[in-house]
Amino acid sequence: MLKQPNLTINEQGHLCLGGVDVLTLAKKYGTPLYLLDEDMVRERMGLYVSAMKENFPAGSKPYYASKALCCRELCRWAKEEGMGLDVVSSGELYTALAAGFPAADICFHGNAKTEADIRYAIESGVGLIAADGEEELRRIDRLAGETGVRQDVLLRVTPGIDPHTFAAVNTGVIDVKFGVPIPTGQALDVTKTALALPHIALRGFHCHVGSQIFDADPFCLEADVMTAFLDAVRRETGYTAPVLDLGGGFAVAYEEDQRAPDCAAMIKKVAARLREQCARYEYPLPTVTLEPGRGVVAAAGITLYTVQNVKSVPGGACYVAVDGGMGDNPRYALYGARHSAVIADRAGEPQTERVTLAGRCCESGDLLGEDVPLQEAKAGDTLAVLVTGAYNYSMASHYNRVPRPPMAALRGGVDRLIVRGETLADVAAYDL
Numbered sequence: 001m002l003k004q005p006n007l008t009i010n011e012q013g014h015l016c017l018g019g020v021d022v023l024t025l026a027k028k029y030g031t032p033l034y035l036l037d038e039d040m041v042r043e044r045m046g047l048y049v050s051a052m053k054e055n056f057p058a059g060s061k062p063y064y065a066s067k068a069l070c071c072r073e074l075c076r077w078a079k080e081e082g083m084g085l086d087v088v089s090s091g092e093l094y095t096a097l098a099a100g101f102p103a104a105d106i107c108f109h110g111n112a113k114t115e116a117d118i119r120y121a122i123e124s125g126v127g128l129i130a131a132d133g134e135e136e137l138r139r140i141d142r143l144a145g146e147t148g149v150r151q152d153v154l155l156r157v158t159p160g161i162d163p164h165t166f167a168a169v170n171t172g173v174i175d176v177k178f179g180v181p182i183p184t185g186q187a188l189d190v191t192k193t194a195l196a197l198p199h200i201a202l203r204g205f206h207c208h209v210g211s212q213i214f215d216a217d218p219f220c221l222e223a224d225v226m227t228a229f230l231d232a233v234r235r236e237t238g239y240t241a242p243v244l245d246l247g248g249g250f251a252v253a254y255e256e257d258q259r260a261p262d263c264a265a266m267i268k269k270v271a272a273r274l275r276e277q278c279a280r281y282e283y284p285l286p287t288v289t290l291e292p293g294r295g296v297v298a299a300a301g302i303t304l305y306t307v308q309n310v311k312s313v314p315g316g317a318c319y320v321a322v323d324g325g326m327g328d329n330p331r332y333a334l335y336g337a338r339h340s341a342v343i344a345d346r347a348g349e350p351q352t353e354r355v356t357l358a359g360r361c362c363e364s365g366d367l368l369g370e371d372v373p374l375q376e377a378k379a380g381d382t383l384a385v386l387v388t389g390a391y392n393y394s395m396a397s398h399y400n401r402v403p404r405p406p407m408a409a410l411r412g413g414v415d416r417l418i419v420r421g422e423t424l425a426d427v428a429a430y431d432l
């Protein structure tokens, strides 16, 4: 079983999350059920906040990338733990504001914001909008003008870094839908536009090179490319950027052979590199923001299912079918992302089987994983899929009109619902 300090096995051999027997929770709330270890989420948030405070200039802080898991409670926790918040849609912004999250600490992202999104963001007073390119800058400028404000903006640039080869490469990784490429010279041109627009206050630059980054190297490379770019901008325009956003992407361990990185150590290394590079260019050290999403919530979540049936195809796979699937966790169906699993009733037993975890949807691609190590399973068992805190609930759908599951949080060994489960009436609630 995947090793994590908050996953333990009690005397009855049951899986426990944060010290609580998950079978009691499956009984209380039913399955499927999202569980979230609130203590762990808050601890992770605090860790990013303090690591950034220690290593970067005053005002530097992490923004929680709420797309990983967005609901009102998460926004409240982020606020209480001192994080800023990233949103990428009016829906995420609405959720944050409804939770009482201060607009000034929100950054609005996205590569195709609508006029309605931009207007809502400006009128709400969001601290920053990360503009994705020239057209959007002009749109923000016009809408800010109509509202009578000068909007603080970051320009999203594409540094041309492949986070998984730890290399700066000018092709391929700049050919993406996000941001304006630095290597082609477009980023510098668009910066000039931003500086000339009357209702745009350019605060600096944003970049994000990818996800599941296990090492500080890609972030250090980002610091190199970005400081060289900041220096080039200053030489061409005289503009000095007060803010540098280096994005998110801190990795988590999904499987036994992976090790979650020490994010505080990563942040320390990046800070040292940034100081070095700023000194080299004699550039004033900018305020830094980072945007962890998965790194904050993924490992704190598990999902409980009830095994409905088990069948083996001679010469083929053993299918363990559960009462959920791609509707509550589309990650395997969408991009082959692997998760560990355990039979919560017999968590201490060795995982001697290799199974295909099948979802309930009418779609042969509705799988939660293939070749997944597991105890021998039988109908009625409770299956726990691990590390589901990020990009599960936030990507859930109503496919096959299956209601989306509830989410319960655990704090100090006490459970409570933070998202209620949908009813059949909810599923049909919008039909006319």
Ligand SMILES: *Cc1c(COP(=O)(O)O)cnc(C)c1O
Pocket (backbone or CB within 6 Å): 065, 067, 068, 086, 109, 208, 210, 211, 212, 247, 248, 249, 250, 291, 292, 293, 294, 295, 390
């Ligand atoms: C997705 C994303 C993040 C968060 O990525 P994680 O891998 O969840 O940390 C942060 N910033 C931006 C701009 C993103 O697109």
